[in-house]
Amino acid sequence: MDTKKKIVIVGSGFAGIRLVNELDEKLFEITLLDKLNNHQFQPLLYQVATAQIDPSSISFPLRSVFKKKKNIHIRIAEVSKVDREQKEVITNIGNFAYDYLVIGTGCKSNFFGNTQIENHSLTLKSTSDAIAIRNHILLTFERIISASEQEKERLLNILIVGAGPTGVELAGAFAEIKNTVLPKDYPDIDFKKLKIILVEGSQNTLNNMSDTAKNASKKYLQEMGVVVRTGLHMTSYDGDIAVFNNGEEIKTGTVIWAAGITGNAIEGLPENTIVRGNRIHVDRYNRVRGCVDVFAIGDIAYMETSKYPNGHPQLANVAINQAIRLAKNLKAIEQNKDLIEFEYKDLGSMATIGNHKAVVDLPFIKFEGYFAWIVWMFLHLMLILTIKNKLIIFLNWAWRYFTKDNSLRLILPPVNNNKL
Numbered sequence: 001m002d003t004k005k006k007i008v009i010v011g012s013g014f015a016g017i018r019l020v021n022e023l024d025e026k027l028f029e030i031t032l033l034d035k036l037n038n039h040q041f042q043p044l045l046y047q048v049a050t051a052q053i054d055p056s057s058i059s060f061p062l063r064s065v066f067k068k069k070k071n072i073h074i075r076i077a078e079v080s081k082v083d084r085e086q087k088e089v090i091t092n093i094g095n096f097a098y099d100y101l102v103i104g105t106g107c108k109s110n111f112f113g114n115t116q117i118e119n120h121s122l123t124l125k126s127t128s129d130a131i132a133i134r135n136h137i138l139l140t141f142e143r144i145i146s147a148s149e150q151e152k153e154r155l156l157n158i159l160i161v162g163a164g165p166t167g168v169e170l171a172g173a174f175a176e177i178k179n180t181v182l183p184k185d186y187p188d189i190d191f192k193k194l195k196i197i198l199v200e201g202s203q204n205t206l207n208n209m210s211d212t213a214k215n216a217s218k219k220y221l222q223e224m225g226v227v228v229r230t231g232l233h234m235t236s237y238d239g240d241i242a243v244f245n246n247g248e249e250i251k252t253g254t255v256i257w258a259a260g261i262t263g264n265a266i267e268g269l270p271e272n273t274i275v276r277g278n279r280i281h282v283d284r285y286n287r288v289r290g291c292v293d294v295f296a297i298g299d300i301a302y303m304e305t306s307k308y309p310n311g312h313p314q315l316a317n318v319a320i321n322q323a324i325r326l327a328k329n330l331k332a333i334e335q336n337k338d339l340i341e342f343e344y345k346d347l348g349s350m351a352t353i354g355n356h357k358a359v360v361d362l363p364f365i366k367f368e369g370y371f372a373w374i375v376w377m378f379l380h381l382m383l384i385l386t387i388k389n390k391l392i393i394f395l396n397w398a399w400r401y402f403t404k405d406n407s408l409r410l411i412l413p414p415v416n417n418n419k420l
Contacts (some may be wrong), residue, residue, distance in 0.1 A: 015298030162259030
């Protein structure tokens, strides 16, 4: 008779993947639910969006990742709610019973209720989003060649909203390919007229990082030709004209929204569990408030501690470390041992702006420039799941570094296929 406890994990982000790997195979039978069949390495999505690396380099099929594990069942499903009384997760392909439920559903873009901007903007939260941006940008340049002068003005403005790491890295990557790659592909376009505009509501780029990072990132972007506008909020965008809170208008056919995130919460949790940012309130053991057998980890989890009274930063390192601690605590529960509270040790944050240009904030030092860029590359390669993909990405970076070119500028529009 199988006495293993059933754990259902919702979400295959950094938290979900690490939890599966850390759980004791002798104690637990795992069902991993996700609406996609792959884990996506989100920190490098911007390089897919700017045609610098291939989508497959940062996308990892779940069945391949866990092919050696015999205690895991992978199901591609849309989760609609949790039935806590029946201890089941309700999905579009059926119900899944659990002894323990772990929610690691992450976050999505937050448009703060502005549906008009949402309907006309591009986002960067998944590989599909990155491919959509790549297709859109490349198609835009194809259209510029034959567009009227009036239409060219609109098409030659690329507007990025939000100057956190995603926005800064996107702006820097676009500036690089504008200066080194695109003029070779499109000699008929005057790229001096192409404007990459980065808009931020606060007064700084990388506003949550150190003054060193804020100042250096803005300086690098401006040196690369990016137009940086701070203290400005977009109020509307109809697909042609972006309007801002100061009355200013910018004609553009491209708005990429990187201005905020909100949690992918699930229905069926106790009242008052969902807190600001649509995150799930958990205790120091990542247990959902008001529950004994439901947990949340990663970006979706909101945990208050003395060091982080407003919740932890939504970073990969937080998600990974919460997964490691929860795996140990679930084992402790089964063995009737004491649980250990989660305590996050800040390992720092970083962002890259382009070749030789990055900023790194560590607990003991802040630095920028060439060495920061090397550190950024090394640490991101270490987080990639497989040796094969680490090598592919490294070779791709090396090739691009020496040749200032790549061969990934393919337009791959989606195909509507409803045969299934």
